[in-house]
Amino acid sequence: MTLVEPSIDETTRVYRKVTWRLVPFLFACYVAAYLDRVNVGFAKLQMLSDLQFSETVYGLGAGIFFLGYFLFEVPSNMILHKVGARIWIARVMLSWAVISAAMMFVTSPTWFYVLRFLLGLAEAGLFPGVILYLTYWYPSERRGGIIAMFMTGIPIAGLIGGPVSGWIMNAFAGTGGLAGWQWLFLIEALPSVVLGFCVLAYLDDGIQKAKWLSADEKALLAHNVAADGASVTAHRFRDGFTNGWVWLLCGIYFFFIMGLYGVGFWLPTLIKGAGVSDPLQIGLLTMLPYGAAAVAMITVGRLSDAARERRWHITVPGLVGVAGWLVSIRFSTDLVIAEAALTVATIGVLVTLAQFWCLPTAILAGAAAATGIAVINSVGNLAGFVSPYLIGWIIDTTKSTSLGVYTLAACLALGSLLALTVPKRLVNR
Template structure:
C-alpha cells in the first residue's frame, strides 16, 4: 500500500475548511470594527463625542465577555456547524439593526447585544481547527486563518471609504448606515451556508477517503493522549492559563487601539477625504498579511514560538510609539501604522499554539474561550482609553504611549512563560 501523502491531505483539508472560516472571520471583524469608519460620519450626524464613541465601541466586549465561555462549551456539545451558524445569523441581524440608532444609549445597547450575539465565534473557530490540525501544522493553518483579520483592514478600508463617499444619501440613508448594512447582510448568507455545508468533524467528513480519515484520526488521537490532563474546573485556577490571559489582553490592547482608531489617526494626520482615508487604511493590512505569513511559516519551520512572539510584540510597541511621534506627518505616520499592524497581527497565530498544547476536550473549549473572553476585555479598554484621553487632553499621543507600554508588558510575560524547546507550548504550560 502506498504511504499516505500528509502534505496532500492537509492541503485538501485547508482548501475545504479554511476559506469558509476565513470569510466568517473577515465578516466577524468587519462587523465588529466598521464603526471606526462609520464614526467619520456618525459622530457628526448623531453628535457623539469621542468619549461616547469610545464607550460604545468598547461595550461590545462586555457582552462578548459574558457569553464567551458558555458559548464555546455549548459548541463543544452541539457541534460547530449548528452553533457557528447560530452565531453568525444573530450577529448579522443585530449588526444590520444598528443603522437605526439615534442616541448614545441606543448605540450602547446595540453594541452590547452585538457582543452577546458574536461571543464564541473566534474561539469556536480556533477550537474547531484544532480538531483538524496536529500541533506541527497549526502555526501555518492559524497564520493563514488570521490573514482574514488583515484582509478585513485592506478590503474593509477600501470598501468602507467608497461606501461613505459614494452611497451617502442613496435611498434616504447616510453613508455610515449603508456601510453597516452592506457589511452585515453577507454575514446572514454565510451563516445559512455554514449550517448546510460545514463538516462537524473528521469522522463525518465524507470528502475524505477512509484511509485519510483513519490517518488523521490517528494523528490527533495520539496527540490528545500525550497532553497532560487538565480538568474543566482546573482551567480557571491554572496560573499559566491566567498568564496567557494577560498576554492575550496586552495583544488585544494593541489590536483594538489600531483597529477602532486608525481612520481617526489618519484623518488627524491631515487627510480629509474619506476615500483617501480608506485607501491609506488598507496599507497597514497589506503589510500585515506579508508579515503574518512569514512569521507563521518561520515558527513552524523552526518549531519555536517564544522569540517569534517577542519580536512581534516589540514591532507593535515600537510602531505605536512612532505613531505618536509622527502623528502629524502623513507619510511617516502611515509607515508607523504599518509597523504597528505588522507586529500586532502576527501575534495571535503564534499565541494560540500555547493553550491548545495544554488543553483537551471540553477543557480546551472552555480554556480557549476564557482566554479569548478575558483577553478581549481589552476591546472595551483600548477604544475607551484612547477616546477618554483624547477628549480629556485634546491629544492622542499619551494613549498611544500607554498602549505601547502594555505591549511591552506582554513581551515580558511571553519571555517569562514561553519555553524554548521544540514543543514550546507544552513546556511553557506544564513546566516540563
C-alpha cells in the same frame, strides 16, 4: 481501520486537502465577522457629528461590545463542543448579522450602547469556537501556520473594509434619506447572512463526519490529533478554569488585545490626524498596514512551525510593533512616515496575536481546550472594552492622540515580554 504509516508526501497531501476545504471558508466567515465588529471605526467619521456623540461616548459604545462578548463566550464554546460547530457557528453568524444591520437605526447614546452590547453577545464564540474547531483537525506542530492563515481575516477585513467602507459612505450618503454611515451598517451585514446559511450546508463537525475524506485519510488525521493530545495533561472542562498557565495567558492576551483594537478602532482617526480628510482616501491608506500584516502573519506562522519555536516568534514581532507605535507619535503630522510607522505597528500587533494562539492550543486539549480557549479569549477581550474607552477618554482630556498611542505601545511591550515567561517545554512542539 489500522493505520499504515503514511509517507511524508501523503501526509502533506492530506493536510493540504483539509486546509483548502476548511481554511478559506472559515477565513471568509471571520472577515465578515471582523467587518461587522469594527466598521463602527469608519462610521465614526460621520456618525459622531450627525448624532452629536463625544469621543468618550464613541469609545464606550465601541468597547461595550466586549462586555457582552465576555459574558457569553465560555458558555458558547461549551455549547459548540456539545452540539457541534456547524449548527452553532451558523447561529452565531445569523444573529450578529441582524444586530449589526440594526446599528443603522441608532439615534442616541443609549441605543448605541445597547446594540453594541447585543452584538457582543451574538458574536461570542465565533473566534474561540473556530480555534477550538481547528484543534479537532490539526496537531499542535501544524497550528502556527493554520491559525495565522485563519487570522489574516483581521488584516484582510481592514484591507477590504477600508476602501469599501469609505466608498459606501461617500456613494450612498443621502440615498433614501439615510446617511452614509447608516448604509454602511446595512450593506456590510449582508455577507454574514449569506455565509451563515452556507455554514449549514458546507461545514462538518469533525473528521469522522467529513464525507469528502477517504477512510484512510480520516484514520491518518485522527491518529495525529490523538497522538498530539496524549502529550497534554489538561483535558477536563474544569482544567480550562484551574490551570495556572491559562490565567497567565489571559493576562498576555489582554495586553495584545489592547493593541489590536487600538488599530481597529483608531487607525482611520490616526490617518486623518496626519492630514487626510476624505473617507475614501482614508480607507485606501488603511490598505497598506493591513496588507503588509497579512503577509507577515503567514510568513512568521510558517517560520514558527518550521522551527517549532513559539515564544520568540511572539516577542520579537511585538517589540518591532512597539517601535512602530513610537515612531508614529514622533512623526504624526508627516503622512509618509506616519503611514510607514503605523504599518510596522499593525504588523507587530497582528503577528503577535496569531502566534499567541499556538500557546493555549499546545497546553490544552479536549474539553479543557473548549473552556480554556474561551476563558482566555473572553478575559483577554475585556481589553476590547478598556482600549477604545480609555483612548477615547484620553483624547477628550488631552486633545491629543499621543498619550493614547503611548499606552498602546506599553501594552504591546508588556504582553510581548510576558510571553517569554511561558516554559518552552510546554509550547515548543
